[in-house]
Amino acid sequence: MDVSELRQRLEHEPKSLSLTLPVPLTAAVWRKVEMAQLWQQQASHHHLICRADPLYPPLLQQIADPPSILFIKGHPETLLRPSVAIVGSRAASHGGLSLAFQFAAELDSIGLAVVSGMAAGIDGAAHKGALSHSGQTVAVLGTGIEQIYPKRHRQLYEDIQQHGAVISEFWPEVTAFAGNFPKRNRIISGLALGTLVVEARRRSGSLISARTAMEQGREVFAIPGAVLSGDHQGCHDLIKNGAKLVESLADIIEELSPLLQSHLQALPSYVPLQTEHNSQLPFKTLLASVGYETTPLDVVVEQSGITLDLVLEQLLELELQGWVAAVPGGYVRLKRN
Structure with missing residues (x-):
């Protein structure tokens, strides 16, 4: 992105960039331009894309409030791949973590990228599942691109950049703030053809992604679980309200194939995963x-x-x-x- 284009974006859509401008706009704009330029020049894998950029994700363009600028670390072309979002509880069970890892690995193996929020629990397991194959995964941060949250995901943050992308709409120095995480969820669902909720209680923040996916006209999938533990109540509520019950990868592919044929390039030949007799x-x-x-x-x-x-x-x-x-x-x- 060149300087004039970035400046224009900042002048016309400052609110979408979560800016507070206590000084005259022109002075603030130039400071932000210089900061963004400096950040982009720090490394070859640092990228800035705006809505006019050919690398801007086409599905994200379609949501009601797409981010004006994306800060990216890694491979921006990953954002153009057809993808599925995987979200769920931060305090997930062993079974939930295993399912998130397994579904992400299977999605990656057939050419679909995996989108999630790099949070603890299901998000982290989903990213790791995709990394176990080709690594086509996108982490959408609720902080600035240089802020690693949670801190224990530092290695995951680095690994994702090798084959996929870490992205944020917030300026690099923005630290963790509770109000920004629900905002980033619209990007998680907006990048994907559908959102899979693996494990979620009724008050789980991952249900925000499911709700925004519904509002964006995207598919919503949910994995059912035991009725006594409470860990899957949010998933059960989603299924009652129209989300597709998922037991295997085939349940997701069945719904997404028409969308891929109609709106995106054809899905790579799907070969059912081999299961042991x-x-x-x-x-x-x-x-x-x-x-x-x-x-x-x-x-x-x-x-x-x-x-x-x-x-x-x-x-x-x-x-x-x-x-x-x-x-x-x-x-x-x-x-x-």
């Missing part, structure tokens, strides 16, 4: 005794009819293969057969 499952009897919610060890022993020593040996093998995880109170199953 029951006869090839490791320790079938024991695996069938471990639920997707926490299953106490004594229940596993009782239901499987296997001795405790053998149960512990087989559970360790299943854990190493990624089929189950040890959690407080017992074990949970992570993968379906």
